[in-house]
Amino acid sequence: xxxxxxxxxxxxxSVVEIAKVYITNPEHIELIHRAYELADLHxxxxxxxxxxxxxxxxxxxxxxxAQWQAGPKTITAGLLHDIIEDTNVTKxxxxxxxxxxxxxxxxxxxxxxxxxxxxxxxxxxxxHRKMLLxxxxxxxxxxxxxxxxxxxxxxxxxxxxxxxxxIAAETMDIYVPIAHRLGIYEVKAEFEDTCLRYLKxxxxxxxxxxxxxxxxxxxxxxxxxIERITGMIEESNLELISIKGRIKNIFSIYKKMEKQDxxxxxxxxxxxxxxxxxxxxECYTALGLIHANFQPIPNRFKDYIAMPKPNMYQSxxxxxxxxxxxxxxxxxxxxEMDEIAQKGVAAHWAYKENAKISQAQEQSEIQDKLKWYExxxxxxxxxxxxxxxxxxxxxxxxxxxxxxxxxxxxxxDLPPGSTPIDFAYRIHTDLGHxxxxxxxxxxxxxxxxxxxxxxxxxxxxxRNSFGPSEDWLNVIATSQARHKxxxxxxxxxxKDNINKGEELFLYxxxxxxxxxxxxxLEHLAxxxxxxxxxxxxxxxHNIGRGHVLAKTILDKYFEEESVIDDQMLEREINExxxxxxxxKARNRFGIIVDGLNxxxxxxxxxxxxxxxxxxxxxxxxxxxxxxxxxxxINVVGKDRFVDxxxxxxxxxxxxxKIRVCALARKNILSDILQKLTSxxxxxxxxxxxxxxxxxxxxxxxxxxxxxxxxxxANAIKTVGDVFSVERVM
Numbered sequence: 168x169x170x171x172x173x174x175x176x177x178x179x180x181s182v183v184e185i186a187k188v189y190i191t192n193p194e195h196i197e198l199i200h201r202a203y204e205l206a207d208l209h210x211x212x213x214x215x216x217x218x219x220x221x222x223x224x225x226x227x228x229x230x231x232x233a234q235w236q237a238g239p240k241t242i243t244a245g246l247l248h249d250i251i252e253d254t255n256v257t258k259x260x261x262x263x264x265x266x267x268x269x270x271x272x273x274x275x276x277x278x279x280x281x282x283x284x285x286x287x288x289x290x291x292x293x294x295h296r297k298m299l300l301x302x303x304x305x306x307x308x309x310x311x312x313x314x315x316x317x318x319x320x321x322x323x324x325x326x327x328x329x330x331x332x333x334i335a336a337e338t339m340d341i342y343v344p345i346a347h348r349l350g351i352y353e354v355k356a357e358f359e360d361t362c363l364r365y366l367k368x369x370x371x372x373x374x375x376x377x378x379x380x381x382x383x384x385x386x387x388x389x390x391x392x393i394e395r396i397t398g399m400i401e402e403s404n405l406e407l408i409s410i411k412g413r414i415k416n417i418f419s420i421y422k423k424m425e426k427q428d429x430x431x432x433x434x435x436x437x438x439x440x441x442x443x444x445x446x447x448x449e450c451y452t453a454l455g456l457i458h459a460n461f462q463p464i465p466n467r468f469k470d471y472i473a474m475p476k477p478n479m480y481q482s483x484x485x486x487x488x489x490x491x492x493x494x495x496x497x498x499x500x501x502x503e504m505d506e507i508a509q510k511g512v513a514a515h516w517a518y519k520e521n522a523k524i525s526q527a528q529e530q531s532e533i534q535d536k537l538k539w540y541e542x543x544x545x546x547x548x549x550x551x552x553x554x555x556x557x558x559x560x561x562x563x564x565x566x567x568x569x570x571x572x573x574x575x576x577x578x579x580d581l582p583p584g585s586t587p588i589d590f591a592y593r594i595h596t597d598l599g600h601x602x603x604x605x606x607x608x609x610x611x612x613x614x615x616x617x618x619x620x621x622x623x624x625x626x627x628x629x630r631n632s633f634g635p636s637e638d639w640l641n642v643i644a645t646s647q648a649r650h651k652x653x654x655x656x657x658x659x660x661x662k663d664n665i666n667k668g669e670e671l672f673l674y675x676x677x678x679x680x681x682x683x684x685x686x687x688l689e690h691l692a693x694x695x696x697x698x699x700x701x702x703x704x705x706x707x708h709n710i711g712r713g714h715v716l717a718k719t720i721l722d723k724y725f726e727e728e729s730v731i732d733d734q735m736l737e738r739e740i741n742e743x744x745x746x747x748x749x750x751k752a753r754n755r756f757g758i759i760v761d762g763l764n765x766x767x768x769x770x771x772x773x774x775x776x777x778x779x780x781x782x783x784x785x786x787x788x789x790x791x792x793x794x795x796x797x798x799x800i801n802v803v804g805k806d807r808f809v810d811x812x813x814x815x816x817x818x819x820x821x822x823x824k825i826r827v828c829a830l831a832r833k834n835i836l837s838d839i840l841q842k843l844t845s846x847x848x849x850x851x852x853x854x855x856x857x858x859x860x861x862x863x864x865x866x867x868x869x870x871x872x873x874x875x876x877x878x879x880a881n882a883i884k885t886v887g888d889v890f891s892v893e894r895v896m
Contacts, residue, residue, distance in 0.1 A: 176219075177226045179203045185233040186242060189518060195239035198265070199229070202243040205264065209254040217325040224318060225249060231314040235510060236517035241307045244272035248311055251277045275308035276315065299560060309345060310513060316342050317354055320361045335362040344566075350478035350511025359418035367421075374417050374424075377431040385414055388493050389438055396440065399456050408443040408502055415439055415496075436486060436494040443505050447472065450499045454483050457497055461487035464494070472504070474621075477570070477580045479507055479515060571622045584644035585618050588635075591626045592648035599651055600635060601628040603891040604828055604861075611858045613830055614890040615642040630798070631894035633825075633880035634659070638887055659881070665704050666874065668711030675717040679725070691724055756821075757814040758794055760784060767791030774799035774896040775823040779873025784811035799896060820869045822851055823876055824895040830888035831862040838886045839864065848879040865895065 175181075182203075183196060190196060206225050213221035228245040237245075243265065250256045251273055262270035276298065302309040320338060323331045339362045346355040364371040378385075389412035400407045414437050423434050444453050450472060457463075467486035475481045482500040489495060506514045567580040571590060579593055587605030591598045604627035605612055618624065635652045643649055676682060683703075692700040698715060700706045710717050757778065758768055767790060774796040776782050781797040786807040794811055795802045802808075829835050836855065843850060843866075852867035870876045880892045 176223060177230045179226065182226060182229045182233050182242070185230070186239070189236050189520065190239055191520060192239075195520075198239050198243050199246070202246040202265070203229075205256070206246045206250055209250055209256055213253065215322070215325070217322055221249075221253075227318040228311065228314045231317055232310065235310065235314075235513040237307070237310060237513070238518035240266070240269050240272065241310060241518075244269050244276075244307070245311050245314060247273050248276050248315060272305065272307055272311065275302070275305065276312050306512065309349070313342065313346060313349075313351065313354055317357065320358060323361070323365060331365045335365040338362050339366070346511075348478055349513070350476070350480050350507060351509075351513055352480075352511065353509045356416045356418070360416055363418050363421060370421050370424075371417060374420050374431060378414060378417070378420075378437075385438060388489075388491060389413075389440065391491070392438075392440060392489055392493070392495060395460075396442065396457070399460055400442070400444075400453060403452070403456055405449050405452060405456075406445045408445060410440065410442050412438065412440045436496055438493060439496040439498065441498045441500070441505075443500060443502055445501065447501060450483050450501065453499050454485065457485060457487060457499075461489060461495075463487050472500075474570070474578070477567075477578060478511060480511075482508060569618060569620055571618050571620075571624050574623060574625050581618060582644050586615055586642055586644065587612065587618070587624055587626060588614050588639050588643050589645040589648045590618065590624050591628070592645065592651050594626070596651050598626060598628055599648060600655060601630055601632045602635070603627050603629045603632055603826075603893050611861060613861050614639070614828075615830070629893040631896050633877070633884065633892045633894065636884040636889050636891065638884070638889055661708060664711030665707045666711070668707030668709065668717075669703075671710055672707060672717040672720075675721055679721065681721075681725075686724065691720070694723055695720065755819065756794070757819055758782070758784075758811050759814050760792060760809060760811050769793045770821070771795040771799060771801070773801050775821070777821040777823050777870055777873055777876055778813045779876075782811055782813070784809040796896060820849070820871060822867055822869055825866050825868065825876075825880060825883075826893050826895050827864040827866065827883055827889060828891045828893075829862050829864065829886070830890070831857055831860050832888055835862060835886070835888060836864065839883055839889070842882045842886055843868075843879060846878060846882050848875070848882070861890075 179200065183199060186199060187196065203226075207222050210221045210225070215221055215224060225246045225248060228248060229242050232242050232245045247261060247265075247269070250261070251258055258270050258274050261273055298308065298312060302312075316338060319334065323334060326334070338358050343355055343358045343362070346352075346358060360371075393410050393412050397407060397410055400410075420431070420434060420437065423429070423436075424431060427434075442453055444450055464486045467484075469484040472481045472483055481504045482498050484496065484498055486494060486496050500508065510517075566582040569581050569583055569585060570578050571581060571585075572578055573594075579590065581589055581593065587607065588599065588602060590605075591602045602614070605614060605616065606625040606627065607616060607618070607622050609623075634655055637652075637656060639652055640649060643652070673683075676685075688700075688703065688706075691706070692698075695715070698706070698709045700709070706720075709715050710720075756768055756770060760766055760768070768784075769790065769792070770776060771785075771793050776794055776796045782794050783797050783802060784792040784794055785802055786809060787793055792809065792811070827839060829839070840850065849869040850866060851869050852865075854865040856863040856865075868876065868879055870879065876894075880894075883889055883892050
């Protein structure tokens with residue numbers, strides 16, 4: 168992005184001059200003029216640290232947006248982007264004078280200056296959270312913010328050194344990755360070089376001086392290489408649109424020196440040449456000519472045309488050695504690819520005046536093109552804490568540079584060290600929770616397998632899985648997967664606390680020769696308002712996690728019970744009688760059949776239902792009723808059902824089956840059996856199957872009910888190197 172000359176400050180006329188190239192509607196141009204007039208009026212008298220009138224900053228932002236061919240509303244919002252933060256103009260006034268669309272854009276880039284925070288770090292995190300969530304709703308927000316930050320970075324020299332370092336560090340931390348993910352490489356490169364100048368001036372000026380020393384010599388080498396390539400292309404009758412040579416930017420050289428622990432003199436691939444050809448087939452023809460005439464360096468060829476980056480970047484990259492001994496990186500692309508390579512999303516969604524597409528449709532298209540953007544959008548309702556949101560975005564989006572594929576060819580980018588577990592949660596939360604195995608490049612792999620560039624990943628799942636294993640937390644790389652797994656176990660622990668609390672409460676009631684029907688929940692809740700009890704589960708949860716004793720609650724309740732009206736007590740007893748369960752079942756399974764007694768009942772061997780499962784009775788033609796789990800695939804689409812339910816008083820034992828997938832390490836089986844023995848779980852049968860370093864263990868267990876089955880499954884999940892536990896149905 169070229170800067171305006173110092174002696175030619177940006178004016179509204181220069182902004183409009185660029186905008187008129189692609190915006191021809193007079194009303195839209197008038198909108199931009201009105202925004203400027205309002206901004207000029209309210210920023211009057213305000214100065215920047217440079218001593219210039221403040222209005223020059225919004226003008227610069229609008230100028231950059233016009234160069235990106237942003238729409239009239241985006242340019243308007245760019246002119247007004249500081250007006251809420253730095254003047255008395257409100258969002259409502261902008262909405263009234265312009266539109267709610269423009270008001271929302273301005274509000275999206277406005278800092279939270281009216282709120283007091285306990286620390287500068289907390290304030291910064293909240294501002295980033297506000298911006299990221301606004302960006303997730305409307306991509307134009309971040310385009311305005313990038314233009315704003317670009318001009319601020321260009322004028323850092325006017326700030327105090329401490330502010331220069333703070334803003335440069337924030338830019339590298341937040342805005343460089345955003346520019347990269349949006350594919351706006353010209354902005355990313357300017358951010359990187361400018362920030363390096365303030366964060367590590369010794370490195371910046373050292374590299375700059377080293378480049379300068381042999382500048383003419385390198386330029387001569389590049390010119391000779393360009394002449395030779397141009398001649399080759401012309402001889403082959405290809406149409407060469409343009410060819411450019413350059414030395415790599417300072418920051419990329421710095422990163423090579425740092426990563427390879429080398430001095431400047433030891434970095435050889437400093438030179439780059441870019442070929443722009445007419446069509447996609449000609450890209451490959453040109454590549455063939457380059458490789459036929461120059462020695463390619465092995466493992467340095469990248470085909471980003473066949474496999475575009477998730478930010479839509481497409482190009483062919485190869486590195487070759489010229490006869491002079493110089494090493495060149497060659498990039499080959501079409502004009503359309505080049506525009507997207509330089510301007511990224513800003514080029515792809517450049518304003519088209521007569522295009523019949525709504526903002527909602529445009530956002531949907533962006534989510535289809537940029538999968539990470541869809542991922543950002545999903546965070547809105549899941550993460551309330553600003554620091555957690557920033558951690559998720561930095562770890563899972565900004566740091567993602569490993570590209571893997573689904574069997575259908577969809578590409579996903581993940582951070583280094585990611586596993587099939589991370590991949591499953593990236594696609595969908597339920598897929599992660601129900602994950603039971605993974606196939607990578609056609610081979611079964613353990614769930615701890617580290618994904619590498621180009622892997623094709625197929626996720627195996629089962630709706631009867633008991634959920635993730637806590638052991639997964641030791642191998643995953645993404646904050647998103649960690650957040651989802653922890654949320655799952657927090658819910659599971661809440662269930663455990665509820666069960667524990669209910670058991671303690673009912674035990675205390677029984678000791679008093681009372682039952683739940685003797686209690687009024689609303690009256691009890693009013694007596695303990697600090698507990699925030701709205702249902703029985705809330706009460707049990709508070710007891711189960713030790714916030715209050717069941718004895719304390721009942722002591723207080725029955726102290727006041729004498730004041731309860733006799734008639735109210737009688738009503739409660741009558742209500743309890745109405746809801747009392749029907750007569751005891753008359754079969755060995757403890758299953759009650761609606762309206763039928765003395766009928767032959769069998770439990771289905773395909774799904775092995777146990778008390779606590781939702782069940783249905785299938786009327787067979789010759790052998791009475793077969794009871795299935797309602798989710799059993801063998802009853803889907805069939806009729807001839809009767810209502811059945813469990814007699815909760817029955818204490819029979821039932822056989823059911825589970826499957827465990829684990830790392831085939833030494834003692835894994837004995838560890839699982841020991842864990843089951845510790846909770847008195849009865850094992851009826853066991854079979855194992857090995858797949859390289861993975862073992863499948865099929866267990867038949869004898870359990871009283873679903874709670875006992877869940878306790879057994881949860882116990883197995885605590886064993887190290889257990890990947891998944893699922894119910895066999």
